[in-house]
Amino acid sequence: SQQGEEDPQALSIQEGENATMNCSYKTSINNLQWYRQNSGRGLVHLILIRSNEREKHSGRLRVTLDTSKKSSSLLITASRAADTASYFCTVGGTGNQFYFGTGTSLTVIP
């Protein structure tokens, strides 16, 4: 199915450190998207990277995409306590559905 799987399941870092999480998928894709979810809230879109792109930046976020390995990574630089959240990826393909994995739970310790 068109689903991304995030890794690791949980990540705990000190404020100021960088956080890296990964996403793997199995199908061919048109794009890959990263989202953040704060506890008890909906998801917030972070970055969409198209299949013909290899890297994309948005503020402190950097996303890479390796279609040969069917994987993506999300790097959050100089993390802040407010970055504490769960992070999900999903892939857009030929279908109209978007599936999510179990996410990476990031805890940034002040």
Next chain:
Amino acid sequence: GAVVSQHPSWVICKSGTSVKIECRSLDFQATTMFWYRQFPKQSLMLMATSNEGSKATYEQGVEKDKFLINHASLTLSTLTVTSAHPEDSSFYICSARRGPYNSPLHFGNGTRLTVT
């Protein structure tokens, strides 16, 4: 821009009653809306995909007669949980997409449903 409003944010109902959840795209027309449910510390599970004016496409294992989805306009979709039971207690989240397949999803803030 691209705000999705979901209402109510929480609801408590008695077993056997029905509950309606609304999802509105406030500043754009949503070509497609999606309904998810999420259990504590778990992933979002896609329940159904709906396009305005047509019947929703339900995921395998989701009872269409129990979870009624209506996408009456390009800005409004509703999910009705009929004859709710305690096992239906969950966090329901809607999302909307305003463009083609390379467009991101915009999510509501979710509805916490508790069935007593």
